Amino acid sequence: MKCLICQAASKTGQAAQDWTEVDCPAGCGRYKVSANLVARMKFRNECFDIERTRQWLEMSRNDDPVPLISTYDYNVSLLRCDTEEKSVTAPIRSRQSLTSD
Numbered sequence: 495m496k497c498l499i500c501q502a503a504s505k506t507g508q509a510a511q512d513w514t515e516v517d518c519p520a521g522c523g524r525y526k527v528s529a530n531l532v533a534r535m536k537f538r539n540e541c542f543d544i545e546r547t548r549q550w551l552e553m554s555r556n557d558d559p560v561p562l563i564s565t566y567d568y569n570v571s572l573l574r575c576d577t578e579e580k581s582v583t584a585p586i587r588s589r590q591s592l593t594s595d
């Protein structure tokens with residue numbers, strides 16, 4: 495399978511009901527991704543921010559040599575890539591609230 499972070503061709507390690515292990519030779523190393531997160535990313539067509547996710551994995555390896563990326567970590571550590579942030583629009587002010595002019 496492809497690495498879920500950088501899309502390099504990778505080995506799939508163990509797979510459990512709740513997570514899949516990936517061994518990426520391109521720099522991400524070994525990690526696990528929760529099945530919920532994989533499903534969510536496919537459904538919403540999201541991807542990982544490669545740099546941030548690799549940093550997160552490096553930090554997490556202090557505790558666990560094969561860290562598990564859960565949906566919680568993905569949200570809290572902001573591991574999603576921000577390709578969509580270009581379309582962020584400024585808040586639209588309601589004209590009705592500006593009655594003082």
Ligand SMILES: [Zn+2]
Pocket residue numbers: 497498499500501502518519520521522523
């Ligand atoms: Zn990778």
